[in-house]
Amino acid sequence: MIDTTTKIASLKLRNPTILASGIMDEDAGSMKRIFDCGASAVVTKSIGLESRAGYPNPTFAELEHGILNAMGLPNPGINEFEGEIRKLKDSNVPMIGSIFGSNSHEFVELSKKMQNYGVDALELNMSCPHAKGYGLETGSDPKLVREITSKVKESTNIPVFVKLSSNLTDIVEIAKAAEDGNADGIVAINSVKAMKIDLELKMPVLANKTGGYSGMAIKPIGIRCVYEIAKNVDIPVIGVGGVTTGEDALEYIMAGASAVQIGSGVYYRGVDIFKKICREMECWMENHNYTRLSELIGVAHK
Amino acid sequence: MNSPQIAKITEAKTENKDVKTFMFEYPKKMIPGQFFMIWIPGVDEIPMSVSYIDKDVKGITFRKVGEATNALFDLGKGDKIGIRGPYGNGFKINGKQILFVGGGTGIAMLAPAVEEAGINNISLTIIIGVKNSSELFFEDRFKKCGAEIHISTDDGSKGYKGFATDLADELLSKEKFTSVLTCGPEIMMKSLLDLCKNIPFQASLERYMKCGVGICSQCCIGEGLRVCVEGPVFDGKTLRNIEDFGVYKRDATGRKIRF
Known part of the structure; x- marks a missing residue:
């Protein structure tokens, strides 16, 4: 019997595949469907204090080796989102509440509300590459990352994960700042800042001009980041970026991740990608005589 | 790849004061009920159902209702738009006698389904529901398919005075339809679903x-x-x-x- 259960802080998961933020997570029904398709937990869409419409379309374009998007953090605001979380809570789906703010006060207020609504853990979005005043703009300052993380930790009692960007000179410095702020885990990476220009129209395709690149193309960047982070911090790491197959997931696990998140993979392989990836991981493990996934976490560091 | 392909509008037709049809070269295979994402450069990108399906040429028919469709309405022959798709599942067209119910601009996306059903020798009945007769379009197109056409207008300016669903209720009690296909305001489609208790029903949302x-x-x-x-x-x-x-x-x- 192959054991692929995993644990991140106090969060026990039936397998290492988690739905990444921003994909199929605007409403309880979508997240329930993804859980039923095999994900062990779901991360909500990133939620802020007030409602945001995000950017006009085009917000999405498929490129040669990945997906470019600039949604612009659309969300109905934390108060409106309560209903979705409570509804999902009734279905017993492990939920990680993703939030974004521009300072520690906002993050704390959002965290408390998320916790009250019933999420099992928090993910602090400090890495969205295309929203002015939020995301990467908060997540590139180690002092701010540490302050936000510690303030959120002081005011909540559920695991707190910090999601980082690869668009940093030194991702380890920021990961350490989150660890110093008592984060329970690091999530890496968010989509990579990118652009697509249409030759016929001679203009960027996305309405916001720049966006975040995700999918297969960014996997090597994610692997490198997870490897460096895992080597330098003592808290668990969740790997994200281009996970499309069981072997991709295992690569992140070997780099030091305790679990992976899947987003663009839903586009490439359908909503049941979670089950597919789990089956592929089990198959690989069986062929290589491993019975517990935990044996493989970080083996590439030896 | 799901990235916009830039196409020139090869033909622009004004259907009525608020409704236009654009044709463009887009040689992908598609079925009635599927849609495109139409990029109006610098303005927006919006979903729009196909209203004309030919091998190499496709068409969209739309009403100006907001910023994006207003901007699109101002374009014409030779202008460039971005297109991706086709997306979605489309209609399943089968049976012996189909009742089509189109509310407002919803009639535009039903048209290719009506034509396909006509080619398959399915008996066609169409209800076109609009607020007043000035909003009508595609009547001639449906006549060419050999369809029995019923028109309802809210103000009685043409055909039956009242809602398309009331007219549908009458027809459903008189004739035995093998299925009902509809597109229009969702409240209309919901009322219609309530009327179609045992009749196979398909609605485009x-x-x-x-x-x-x-x-x-x-x-x-x-x-x-x-x-x-x-x-x-x-x-x-x-x-x-x-x-x-x-x-x-x-x-x-x-x-x-x-x-």
């Missing part, structure tokens, strides 16, 4: 969309059903189990907006 390919969940209804992938056409059995149907949609922020 409209939702605000972003990705169009099933990942952003902007257009999801019920338990994660993606209007852009599992829809936009849903059958009666599915719709009866979706609490959103005819009740609310979501705006760009994800907030529920009641119809």
Whole structure:
């Protein structure tokens, strides 16, 4: 019997595949469907204090080796989102509440509300590459990352994960700042800042001009980041970026991740990608005589 | 690849004061009920159902109702738009006698389905429901398919005075239809579903969309059903189990907006 259960802080998961933020997570029904398709937990869409419409379309374009998007953090605001979380809570789906703010006060207020609504853990979005005043703009300052993380930790009692960007000179410095702020885990990476220009129209395709690149193309960047982070911090790491197959997931696990998140993979392989990836991981493990996934976490560091 | 392909509008036709048809070269295979994401450069990108299907040439027919469609309405022959798709499932066209019910601009996307049913020698009855007769279009196109056409107008300016659903109620009690296909205001389609107790039913839904390919969940209804992938056409059995149907949609922020 192959054991692929995993644990991140106090969060026990039936397998290492988690739905990444921003994909199929605007409403309880979508997240329930993804859980039923095999994900062990779901991360909500990133939620802020007030409602945001995000950017006009085009917000999405498929490129040669990945997906470019600039949604612009659309969300109905934390108060409106309560209903979705409570509804999902009734279905017993492990939920990680993703939030974004521009300072520690906002993050704390959002965290408390998320916790009250019933999420099992928090993910602090400090890495969205295309929203002015939020995301990467908060997540590139180690002092701010540490302050936000510690303030959120002081005011909540559920695991707190910090999601980082690869668009940093030194991702380890920021990961350490989150660890110093008592984060329970690091999530890496968010989509990579990118652009697509249409030759016929001679203009960027996305309405916001720049966006975040995700999918297969960014996997090597994610692997490198997870490897460096895992080597330098003592808290668990969740790997994200281009996970499309069981072997991709295992690569992140070997780099030091305790679990992976899947987003663009839903586009490439359908909503049941979670089950597919789990089956592929089990198959690989069986062929290589491993019975517990935990044996493989970080083996590439030896 | 799901990136916009730039196409020139090869033909522009004004259907009535607020409705236009654009034709463009787009040689991908598609079926009635499927849709495109249409990029109006510098303005927006919006989902739009196909209204003309030929091997190499496709068409869209739309009413100006907002910023994006107003900007699109101002374009004409030779102007460039971005197109991706086709997306979605489309209609299943079968049976012996189909009742089509189109409300407002919904009639535009039913047209290719009517034509295909006509080619397959299915008996065709169409109800076109509009507020007043100035909003009508595609009547001649349906006549060419050999369809029996019924018109309802809210103000009685042409045909039956009242709602398309009242007219449908009358026809459904008189004739034995093997299926009902509809597109129009969701409240109308919900009333129609209530009338079609044992008759196979298909309705095309409209939702605000972003990705169009099933990942952003902007257009999801019920338990994660993606209007852009599992829809936009849903059958009666599915719709009866979706609490959103005819009740609310979501705006760009994800907030529920009641119809």
